[in-house]
Amino acid sequence: MARGVYSVPLYYEIAFSFVDAKKQINLFEKFIRKFSKIPVRRMLDIGCGPSLQLREAARRGYEAVGLDASPQMLKHLKARAQEEGVRIDTAQADLTGFRLRQKVDFACIMMGTISYVRSNREFLSHLNSVAASLRRGGLYLIEEFRLDWGGKRFFTPSIWTMKRDGIRVKTTYDYQLKDTLKQTVVDFFRLDVDDHGRRRVFEDRTTTKLIFPQELLTLIERNGKFEFLGWFERHRMRRLTRANMDNITLLRRK
Secondary structure, three states, X not given: OOEOXXXXXXXXXXXXXXXXXXXXXXXXXXXXHHHOOOOOOEEEEXXXXXXXXXXXXXXXXXXXXXXXXXXHHHHHHHHHHHHOOOOEEEEEOOOOOOOOOOOEEEEEEOOOHHHHOOOHHHHHHHHHHHHHHEXXXXXXXXXXXXXXXXXXXXXXXXXXXXXXXXXXXXXXXXEEEEEOOOOEEEEEEEEEEEEOOEEEXXXXXXXXXXXXXHHHHHHXXXXXXXXXXXXXXXXXXXXXXXXXXXXEEEEEEO
């Protein structure tokens, strides 16, 4: 049986090494300047993984906190931060039930990680957890909410290959419809690794729930702890005029 992709943080980091963390933090700072009601000193990345974003934020002088359910990911993040001469605090917890000892001024969840909630109840629990850990007036930025569920691209597999230091990682990410009545899909995530000639496979299959855009707004309203500020393009601070898989959903703590 193949090991899961979240147990191999080095290969995971290589798979997503195309991410431009500097540009992402630049964009975060634009959102903060325009929409945050509080100064931002402390940032939280939920479901952080190796978090190139937190490492860049820490280099800029922010206090950085990474939260993840995977102990392997957190150990890797701490080691990488130490190598790079920055400090990152970590917390091991599930994204649907956590509370930080010290509140943050800004929170984010990247690369569609929000899709791993399995029900509306879990999503509301997630919002409660974020609200308990985020100061009033602070922003919660959600990257790649599954807005364009009706588009041709949605059920088209994403496949790409990245290389670093003699390691080649081919990534396959796919959705498979499971139950239309329950709005559930199976998320398939696979890494095919060639590590200096040694070939290995890591994969995960997870059943998750589609939360449709208007359903999302209703859940945010029901939760009552956030303002919905809008849907934006993923790479710039421009509001969406139509559904797009590359997106940012922006909330603000009441």
